[in-house]
Every structure is written in structure tokens, then in C-alpha cells.
Amino acid sequence: MSGYALQIGAILCVHVIAAYAAYMTLAAGQLNLGIAGFMALGAYGSAVLSNAGWAMPQSIAGAVLLASLVGLCVSYPVLRARGIYLTIATLAFSEVVVALILNMESLGAASGLVVVGHLGFWPILWVTLGVVALVVFLASTRFGLCLTAIRNDAQGAAVFGVRTRRIEVTAFTIGAALAGLAGALYAHHFSYVEAQRFNVLLSTYAVLYTLLGGLQTPLGPLVGAALFTLAPELLRGTDEWRYVTFGAVIVVLMLLRSEGLFTRSFIHNLMHRRPAT
Amino acid sequence: MKPKLFLHGVTLAFGGLTVIDSLDIQVMPGSRTGLIGPNGAGKTTVFNLISGVYRPNAGEILLDDEAIDAVPLDRRVRLGIGRTFQNLRMMKHLTVLENIMLGQHTHVGLWQRMLVPLNSPFNRAGLTETRAAAQLMGLSAHADLLADGLPYGVQKRIEIARALVTRPRLLLLDEPAAGLNSSERDELLSILLTQLPKEMSVLIVEHDVAFVSSLCDHVVALNFGRKIAEGRAEAVCSHPAVIEAYLGKDDDAADADAGVPAPALDETIVPQESDQKSERAPGAERGTHAA
Amino acid sequence: MFAQQLMNGLMLGGIYALVAVSFTLTIGILNFLNFSIPALFMLGGVVSCALLAAGVPAVGAAAGALAATGLASLLVERCTFRWLSTSDPHIPLVSSLGFLIFFENLVLVYFGSDAVGYPSPFARASVKVSDLTVSLPQTGGFLLALVLVALCYVLLKYTKLGRGLRSIAESPAIAEMLGVKVGWTVSSVYLVSGLLAGIGGILFGISYLQVSWDMGSEVALKGVSAMVLGGMGNVWGAVLGALIIAVIEVMTIAYLNSEAVNVFVYGLLLVIIAFCPRGLLGDRVKMAERM
Numbered sequence: 119m120s121g122y123a124l125q126i127g128a129i130l131c132v133h134v135i136a137a138y139a140a141y142m143t144l145a146a147g148q149l150n151l152g153i154a155g156f157m158a159l160g161a162y163g164s165a166v167l168s169n170a171g172w173a174m175p176q177s178i179a180g181a182v183l184l185a186s187l188v189g190l191c192v193s194y195p196v197l198r199a200r201g202i203y204l205t206i207a208t209l210a211f212s213e214v215v216v217a218l219i220l221n222m223e224s225l226g227a228a229s230g231l232v233v234v235g236h237l238g239f240w241p242i243l244w245v246t247l248g249v250v251a252l253v254v255f256l257a258s259t260r261f262g263l264c265l266t267a268i269r270n271d272a273q274g275a276a277v278f279g280v281r282t283r284r285i286e287v288t289a290f291t292i293g294a295a296l297a298g299l300a301g302a303l304y305a306h307h308f309s310y311v312e313a314q315r316f317n318v319l320l321s322t323y324a325v326l327y328t329l330l331g332g333l334q335t336p337l338g339p340l341v342g343a344a345l346f347t348l349a350p351e352l353l354r355g356t357d358e359w360r361y362v363t364f365g366a367v368i369v370v371l372m373l374l375r376s377e378g379l380f381t382r383s384f385i386h387n388l389m390h391r392r393p394a395t
Numbered sequence: 396m397k398p399k400l401f402l403h404g405v406t407l408a409f410g411g412l413t414v415i416d417s418l419d420i421q422v423m424p425g426s427r428t429g430l431i432g433p434n435g436a437g438k439t440t441v442f443n444l445i446s447g448v449y450r451p452n453a454g455e456i457l458l459d460d461e462a463i464d465a466v467p468l469d470r471r472v473r474l475g476i477g478r479t480f481q482n483l484r485m486m487k488h489l490t491v492l493e494n495i496m497l498g499q500h501t502h503v504g505l506w507q508r509m510l511v512p513l514n515s516p517f518n519r520a521g522l523t524e525t526r527a528a529a530q531l532m533g534l535s536a537h538a539d540l541l542a543d544g545l546p547y548g549v550q551k552r553i554e555i556a557r558a559l560v561t562r563p564r565l566l567l568l569d570e571p572a573a574g575l576n577s578s579e580r581d582e583l584l585s586i587l588l589t590q591l592p593k594e595m596s597v598l599i600v601e602h603d604v605a606f607v608s609s610l611c612d613h614v615v616a617l618n619f620g621r622k623i624a625e626g627r628a629e630a631v632c633s634h635p636a637v638i639e640a641y642l643g644k645d646d647d648a649a650d651a652d653a654g655v656p657a658p659a660l661d662e663t664i665v666p667q668e669s670d671q672k673s674e675r676a677p678g679a680e681r682g683t684h685a686a
Numbered sequence: 687m688f689a690q691q692l693m694n695g696l697m698l699g700g701i702y703a704l705v706a707v708s709f710t711l712t713i714g715i716l717n718f719l720n721f722s723i724p725a726l727f728m729l730g731g732v733v734s735c736a737l738l739a740a741g742v743p744a745v746g747a748a749a750g751a752l753a754a755t756g757l758a759s760l761l762v763e764r765c766t767f768r769w770l771s772t773s774d775p776h777i778p779l780v781s782s783l784g785f786l787i788f789f790e791n792l793v794l795v796y797f798g799s800d801a802v803g804y805p806s807p808f809a810r811a812s813v814k815v816s817d818l819t820v821s822l823p824q825t826g827g828f829l830l831a832l833v834l835v836a837l838c839y840v841l842l843k844y845t846k847l848g849r850g851l852r853s854i855a856e857s858p859a860i861a862e863m864l865g866v867k868v869g870w871t872v873s874s875v876y877l878v879s880g881l882l883a884g885i886g887g888i889l890f891g892i893s894y895l896q897v898s899w900d901m902g903s904e905v906a907l908k909g910v911s912a913m914v915l916g917g918m919g920n921v922w923g924a925v926l927g928a929l930i931i932a933v934i935e936v937m938t939i940a941y942l943n944s945e946a947v948n949v950f951v952y953g954l955l956l957v958i959i960a961f962c963p964r965g966l967l968g969d970r971v972k973m974a975e976r977m
């Protein structure tokens with residue numbers, strides 16, 4: 119594979135993991151626009167640890183731990199809010215994290231931070247596949263059942279004994295951990311981090327991939343992220359128009375397939391039509 | 396004998412409107428108690444009080460002689476209170492089987508919830524129970540379909556199956572037969588008569604007098620949140636206050652003169668209710684969410 | 687120095703206020719966070735800039751820009767409103783994000799990624815009041831913003847349209863039954879909201895003399911924060927929030943550095959939501975009443 123393809127592959131993997139981070143809270147019905155903030159925590163956390171001489175796996179694990187701890191602490195106050203308030207709170211959190219980093223000279227402030235060590239495409243791919251497997255597994259358990267139930271009707275789920283708050287906090291924390299992982303992988307792939315990159319747009323795209331792929335199955339984010347990361351690459355000829363097209367595609371897609379591309383009934387039809395044809 | 400469930404002077408007001416007014420209801424262990432009353436009498440609100448959606452403004456709710464007012468909504472099912480919803484609360488992105496499985500939530504340990512896939516052999520006990528409940532309610536053919544978009548009657552039966560797998564000791568059924576055709580209704584009646592454990596206490600809201608009379612040994616009639624009559628089914632259904640509540644005062648006087656109140660009641664209630672209810676449903680539902 | 691900064695802050699606050707009120711209208715009435723508003727803001731600035739540069743007189747340029755934002759806003763309405771009533775609140779949000787990406791990149795294609803100088807007919811007209819420099823276009827814009835917000839308030843509070851809107855905020859279904867033309871009324875909400883954002887964009891151009899394809903994002907984030915700060919759906923709250931945020935921003939830049947702005951603005955926002963999870967002034971329906 120060419121260097122360019124590997125580069126795109128690594129970016130795709132980071133997008134997929136970020137999309138799963140967005141998926142965890144969205145699956146429970148809440149929109150988290152703080153993904154970029156947790157990615158920044160992961161990226162800078164692992165960068166600092168690596169630069170302090172830790173081995174790469176340990177520093178990435180440390181960064182994931184940091185992101186999930188912060189996620190856990192933030193989730194309690196943030197999840198008291200609902201709907202739009204929650205979305206705005208997560209967005210504010212993300213902006214605060216980035217703004218704090220930009221104010222810290224020790225983290226390189228606006229000029230960014232060079233990271234010791236480089237992570238190639240293949241290890242990133244294995245980690246990504248692990249993440250996909252993990253989320254697919256979680257979605258197949260009762261925990262996944264509860265997430266869907268809370269998204270469909272939180273009060274209805276509570277009547278059957280589902281402690282909605284706990285489930286939401288767990289999902290939010292796992293999402294934070296995944297975002298941290300995505301950030302750490304990103305930092306080590308490019309060996310350089312820059313706080314400005316972790317802006318609202320990044321969170322927005324993670325959410326878009328997930329919603330366009332569909333929330334109904336744990337494969338939705340994978341489909342969404344893959345399609346919408348790779349399609350613009352294929353459209354490279356029409357370089358400047360590709361994001362115009364992207365915007366239009368989103369609008370049309372929401373009109374035609376508001377539940378996302380990859381729904382349960384889609385899979386059901388696929389499986390039940392096969393034998394007949 | 397101690398009552399299984401005892402509502403004692405329970406009062407609930409929304410804003411300034413008193414919806415339940417110092418209500419006393421007793422459900423004896425193992426009894427089948429009916430709750431009847433015209434539209435808007437407060438029957439569903441009583442269920443919402445018992446299952447913890449609302450807290451009473453005054454009075455208390457005793458389960459096995461213990462006040463449960465402090466127990467939050469999501470822990471009432473642990474006390475053995477299972478319920479169905481009049482306005483169908485299906486999880487539309489879950490299959491029928493998964494919807495039913497949700498009812499088992501409190502019977503499964505924390506680690507099992509996180510670590511055992513629903514289709515794995517480690518969940519065999521849960522699957523077996525779910526399938527049995529589905530079969531009991533005649534849902535086997537639909538088991539793997541998404542609940543969303545299934546016919547009303549089927550969704551009603553999913554509700555009941557889901558309530559059954561919570562293994563309730565007190566089962567609350569909110570208009571289980573509404574929207575079913577007469578053969579489905581007879582089938583449901585025979586299931587409820589024969590398949591429920593004898594020691595399970597059941598409180599059931601239903602407008603169909605024949606259904607209530609054949610199932611319930613005790614009936615409470617409500618109007619405007621107050622109890623207006625109580626006793627054996629036939630006695631309550633022909634009680635003048637109940638007829639007045641359903642038919643209005645003038646008709647009642649006329650009917651009383653004619654001397655045939657009971658059949659009129661039977662015929663008038665049943666067909667009308669199911670239509671009106673579906674109209675009212677969204678409004679009531681929204682109120683519940685706002686609370 | 688301090689007085690000058692305070693005045694600069696208030697001028698900036700006028701623009702934030704327009705955007706905040708624009709957000710507040712769709713949230714307060716339709717419970718919809720309209721992500722396309724930054725794009726409408728940008729369209730107002732960029733289209734008027736292009737028209738001015740092409741030699742169109744000021745009034746014509748403003749009218750053209752507002753026509754563009756109004757049309758864009760109605761286009762957004764066509765593609766989002768019908769999802770607002772469905773159960774999934776994320777669909778309209780994603781559609782409006784799609785519009786944001788679409789419009790911003792469309793402008794990027796035609797205008798390029800660099801900021802463009804705004805050929806303001808008023809340029810840098812200003813007067814000196816003791817040692818304060820008062821920019822005339824900025825002051826005019828600030829007053830215009832206040833007048834527009836006041837008009838909005840009157841519109842919501844005292845007109846038939848406003849009553850219709852408030853009934854829709856309570857429940858679209860009931861509003862429909864009461865004879866409110868829901869479709870038409872909702873279109874006018876989008877239109878008013880879009881026009882406010884568009885005017886904000888024009889004022890931004892006049893005040894700061896440059897426009898760019900991404901000028902909407904930062905301003906919109908501040909506008910959303912202002913709205914939450916003042917209480918969602920509350921018009922005057924949004925103005926107050928906008929002024930507070932703008933003054934904090936200008937003061938931070940003047941006395942600390944520009945990187946610290948977001949720490950204070952978003953930190954404040956986070957703390958407020960953490961302590962008042964439903965915003966400073968309670969929930970949505972109550973706000974609709976107050977409007």
C-alpha cells in the first residue's frame with residue numbers, strides 16, 4: 119500500500135473510533151458534542167506521557183484512563199441536563215478543554231506539541247477492529263438492550279427497573295474513553311498535536327458519521343465513518359465541491375433514510391431475501 | 396387477611412385539578428380486582444401512582460403493609476409490581492423477544508448484564524423464560540420482528556408478556572383487551588383465567604363488563620378520582636352511581652324507570668371506549684413525560 | 687480605556703443578541719436547535735458584501751442579502767420541520783448541520799478561504815465623546831439590534847401570530863385543533879429567525895469591515911451560550927446573556943489574552959448548566975408563556 123493510502127487508512131480508523139465514541143451516548147438518546155474535548159485529552163495525555171519517557175502502549179492506556187476518568191466526573195453534572203442543554207454542556211466542556219490547553223505554555227499552547235514515537239497504520243487498524251468488536255459485543259448484551267430502550271423511551275425503561283442514570287453514565291464514560299483512544303492514536307500517528315484541531319467541527323463530524331450510518335445497529339458508525347471518509351477521497355477530482363456535495367447528501371439522506379443507512383430492518387430484509395434469490 | 400396492596404386516602408392534583416381524591420383501594424392477595432370508571436376517571440393515574448410515575452400529594456400506598464411512597468419508579472419493579480400500559484410503550488428499535496426480555500432486567504445480575512450476549516448459552520434461562528412468555532401470549536410467530544409497526548393487538552400482548560417476565564406478585568393490567576377482536580379477547584380471558592399463578596394479585600382496568608365480570612372477584616368503580624362503588628362485579632355494574640357515571644344523570648332516571656339499566660350499560664360502554672381512547676392517548680402520554 | 691472596552695463589548699453584544707434571539711425562537715417554540723443559523727448569519731454578511739462590491743446601492747444590497755437568508759431559511763424549514771414532531775430529535779438537527787456544511791462550503795468555493803474586506807458605505811465614521819471613540823455604524827447597528835429584538839418581543843407577546851406560536855409551543859396538535867395555521871406559523875418563525883441572523887451578519891460586516899465563509903461559527907457558539915445564559919426561549923434573557931458574554935470577551939482580550947476568552951465564556955456556561963440543568967430560568971413551556 120502506498121504511503122498516502124496508509125495515511126487515509128489511519129485517519130479512517132481514528133474517525134471510526136471517534137464515531138463509536140459519539141455512538142455510545144447517542145445510543146442512549148443523548149447527543150454528545152464533546153468528543154473533540156475528550157480526543158484532545160487523549161492526544162495531549164498520551165503525548166505528555168510519551169514525552170516523559172513512557173512506552174507507547176502504556177502512555178496510550180494512561181491517556182485512555184485519563185479521558186474516562188474525566189468523562190466519569192463530567193458525566194454526572196452534565197447528564198443532569200437533558201436534550202439541548204446536555205448537548206450544549208458537552209460542547210462547552212470541549213471548548214474549555216481546548217481553551218485551557220491553548221493557555222498552557224507547557225503544552226505548547228497554540229504552536230502545538232511534538233510527540234515522541236510514531237504509530238503506523240497496522241497497529242491502529244488492529245486497535246480499531248478491537249474497538250468495533252468491543253462495541254458490537256456490548257450492544258449484544260443486556261447493556262445494549264438497555265441503551266436502546268432508554269433511547270426509545272427512558273421512562274418506560276425505568277418502569278422495568280432500568281437505572282437509566284447509571285446506564286447513561288456508563289455509556290458516556292465508555293464514549294469518553296473511546297474518544298481518548300482516538301485522540302491518542304491520532305497524536306502518535308502524526309507525532310504532533312495541535313489543540314486547534316480539536317474543534318466543534320471534529321465532534322460534529324463524529325456525530326454525523328454515526329447518525330448517517332444509523333444508530334439501530336452497532337455497525338452503523340462503522341458504515342457511516344467509512345463511507346463519509348472515503349467518498350470525499352474518491353471525489354478528489356472535484357476537490358472544492360466535495361464538501362458542498364457532502365452537505366447536500368446529508369440533507370437528502372435525512373429526507374430519504376432518516377433512521378440512517380444501516381438499519382435493523384435493512385439487515386433483516388437482506389438476510390431474509392438471500393435464500394430466495 | 397392483610398391486603399396485598401392498600402391505597403390509603405391517596406390524593407393527587409395536577410396544578411389545581413384534583414385527579415385522585417382521597418382514594419382507598421384494597422387488593423387482597425391472590426385476588427383479581429377490577430377497576431372501572433368512565434373516561435378520565437383516573438384509572439390510569441392510579442396505576443401511575445402505584446408504579447411510581449407520580450407521587451401522591453397526600454395519603455400513602457402500602458404494599459404488604461409497608462409504605463412504598465419513597466421507592467423511586469425504577470425500583471418498584473423489584474417490589475414485585477409489574478404493569479402494562481394503556482398507550483403501548485413498545486421499544487420500537489427492539490424485536491418482540493427483546494422487548495419482552497427487558498422485563499427480566501431486575502432478575503439478572505450486574506455482570507451478566509454487561510458480559511453475557513443475549514443469544515449466548517449463558518443466557519439460556521432468560522431466553523427460555525422469554526420464549527415461554529411469548530408462546531403463552533401467542534407471539535411465537537412474531538418473536539424476531541421489530542415491535543414497531545406490528546398490529547395493535549399483537550403489541551398489547553407483548554405488553555402483557557413483558558409484564559409477566561418481571562415475575563410480579565402484583566400485576567397491573569391497563570385495558571388489556573382494548574382493541575382486540577372478540578376471539579382474541581376470549582383467548583386473552585382464558586389465558587388470564589388459567590395461566591396466572593393463583594397467588595398473584597391482579598388489578599385490572601377494563602371497560603368490557605363481560606370481561607370484568609368473568610375475571611374479577613372484586614370491582615372498584617371510580618369517577619372523578621373518587622370511589623363511587625365497590626363489591627362483586629354484577630353488583631357494582633348495576634349500581635345506580637356507576638350507571639349514572641357512565642350514562643349521565645338524565646338517562647339514568649329514564650332507565651331506572653324502565654327498569655333495565657344493566658344491559659344498556661354493557662352495550663354503551665364497550666364499542667365507544669376504544670375509539671375515544673386512542674384520541675386521548677397522545678395528550679395523556681405527553682403529560683406523563685413532562686412530569 | 688475601561689469605558690471604551692465596555693462600549694466595544696456592548697456593540698459586539700448587539701450582534702450576539704440577534705443571533706441568540708434567532709436561536710431562541712426556534713428552540714423556544716419548536717424545541718429545535720437550528721444549526722443552520724451560523725450559515726444564515728454568514729449569508730447575510732457575504733451576500734451583502736458581494737452585492738456592494740458589485741456596485742449595488744446599500745439598500746439594495748441589504749435587501750438582496752435578506753432575501754437570500756430568508757429563502758435559505760425557508761429551504762431549511764422545508765427539510766427539517768416535518769421531522770420535528772417525530773420521536774427522534776436528532777433528525778432535524780442533522781439536517782440543519784447538513785445545511786450548515788452545504789452553505790459554508792458553497793461560499794468557500796466562490797469566495798475562497800480568506801476573509802474579504804467589506805465595502806461598507808459608512809466605513810469608519812466615528813465621533814469623539816470626551817476620550818471615547820464612538821463608531822457610528824456600530825452604534826447604529828447596536829440600536830437597530832435592540833429595536834429588532836423589541837419588535838420580536840411585541841410580535842410574540844401581543845399579536846395573533848404570537849398567540850399562535852405560543853399554542854404551538856404547548857402542543858402543535860392542540861394548536862391545529864384550535865384553528866392555528868401551524869404550517870404557515872412555523873414558516874414565519876423560521877423566516878423571522880433567519881432574517882435576524884441575516885441582519886446580524888450584515889451588521890457584523892458593517893462593524894468589523896470583513897466577512898468570510900466561516901464567520902458564523904464563533905458568533906453562533908457565543909449566541910448559543912448567550913441564549914442558555916439568559917434562559918432558553920426568553921427574548922430579553924438572550925439579549926442580557928449576549929451583552930454579558932460580549933463584555934466578558936472584550937474585557938478578557940483587553941486585559942488578559944485572546945486565548946483565555948473561551949475558558950471564561952464556556953466555563954461559565956458549563957457551570958450554569960451543571961447547577962441549573964434546565965437553564966437559568968426553568969423549562970420551555972413556562973418560557974413560552976413568559977414570552
Ligand SMILES: Nc1ncnc2c1ncn2[C@@H]1O[C@H](COP(=O)(O)OP(=O)(O)OP(=O)(O)O)[C@@H](O)[C@H]1O
Nearest residue numbers: 409414433434435436437438439440441679682683
Ligand atoms: N400528567 C397529567 N397532567 C395533567 N392532567 C392529567 C395528567 N395525567 C392525567 N391527567 C388528567 O387526569 C384525569 C384522569 O386521567 P386518567 O388517564 O387516569 O383517566 P382514565 O380513567 O385512565 O381514562 P381512560 O379510560 O380514558 O383511560 C384526566 O382528566 C386527565 O386529563
Ligand SMILES: [Mg+2]
Nearest residue numbers: 438439440481
Ligand atoms: Mg386510562
